Amino acid sequence: MSTETLSRTAATTPKDERYKVTFPRLVKSEIIKLTTVRSTIWSLAVMVFIVLGFAALMSFALRSQDISDFGSELPLGASVATFGISFGQLVIVVLGVISIGSEYSTGMIRSTLSAAPARIPALLAKMLVIAIVSFVVSLVALFAAFFLAQAILPSTQTASLGDPQVLRMIVGGALFLAVMAMFAVAVGAIVRNTAAGISIIVGLVLILPGILVSIPWEWVKTIGRYLPDSGMTVFSEAGTMYHDVWTGFGILVIWTVVATVIASVLIKRRDA
């Protein structure tokens, strides 16, 4: 279709053909966008600080106590490193929502969508970049937190990377934060507003699970068990949560896919 029309428009120079919109180019543009606003640097720095801080805090607290039976099959050194994720996810979620919400609040979205009028690739490029950046930074922070914890903990509680589940929990933590970040971008794209997006996700992830599970109706409890926070299984010790490791993570992935599909349909259909 395009070749026929292009050959007809005689004034199209070969030079124009070099400058096509491609997905890798959209990814590059999103990397530039993400790294040239201060909120990104601040959010990621705070996230790293939280993960390391909680690992250190927990390790010191455990060292000063004599814990013989933790009710776990794993050494404490394994779970201490991932302790900060529950708090760090808030920062990652904010980063994800802001990355798209700020485009709507500043009007940048109109520049973005006029450069990439197919729209959905631009949204997916943004989600991919946010996910990769979140994954890499979280992974580095979690490994650092792991080694920091081992340095502080008493030798009876230390773990090594080779221990069962340890590597899965650390990489799983980074994976969880990366998918959470994508979910946040998708929700931000649906509501087109930073404050609303953050409120919705905080409600879904932090507030709703606690409320629903405490309501004495079984069907409400069941709903409460299928919220996005089910994905926390991926960085938790196996068997300690309601779902097994990959089922729980799968629930978060499904939430993210559904949100992405809705966001894609809406961004394509709505006026910018």
Next chain:
Amino acid sequence: MIEVQNLTKRYGQKTAVDGVSFTVRPGIVTGFLGPNGAGKSTTMRAIVGLDRPTSGSVTVNGKPYAQHSSPLTQVGALLDAKAVHTGRSAYNHLRAMAATHGIPLSRVNEVIEMTGLESVAKKRVGGFSLGMGQRLGIAVALLGNPRTLLLDEPVNGLDPEGVVWVRQLTRALAAEGRTVFLSSHLMSEMAQTADHVVVIGRGKILADAPVSDIVARAKGNGVRVRSPQAAQLVELLRPTGAEITSDEPGLLYINGAQSAQIGETAAAAGIVLHELSPVSSTLEEAYMELTADSVEYHSATASGAKATTTAAHAGGTR
């Protein structure tokens, strides 16, 4: 080349653009005029695919904007000087826009230089004045060296030097064979810049003609008369066949009679005149006439200058 065919855009109940059709040709500067809320921005947003038409179609260089594989080299658009993240520098904004098309950094530096943004390029856009924001918007529009330029109120907020620069730039771009479509509320500016004008009011096209035609279609040269006895003067002048308009009590606009003749008629009848001045019609007045029609719900007729009210109406307003 921009082709707009039967474009209609409704926002809920409100019809912003109502069955508009026109063509913007390459090689000339085409102006887009209309009062606030007439549908200018909506039409321009539809051209670059930001707003979906309720019905009708818009193509740029033969295809809908969204179907171009390299949209920034097809159309450079300045639609809203604020379509920039306020926390990012102008340089980084241009870099991010260029990256989507693989446009090299050398071109980014080139458009920064062309638009005179060198000294502020590394500063965050949030601190920009309206004029600097406009220059950045124009820089983005030029980034892809596009064949078609779409500029919504490009001189808004620019200093006199900037206004002259935009005028020269748009004329130069058109002279290179590009399609240039710009809206402005400054009619005098349009008279100096545009070759062809599309006038829109209440979402409908009121005129689509060369600038010279629009001016010629206007009332032409006339005489402005201010008098406390205006109604009396109207009665005396009516038999001469002069066309008389009144916008406010005591103020007449007379077409088809010389000021000497009017003065003598008044003197003979002992009518006091406070003002008697010949005025030549400008594009601005021609435009006011055209849009007055759409604003006042007058039944539109084929001849564009029908907004002139009659002498009877002038008497009636007193």
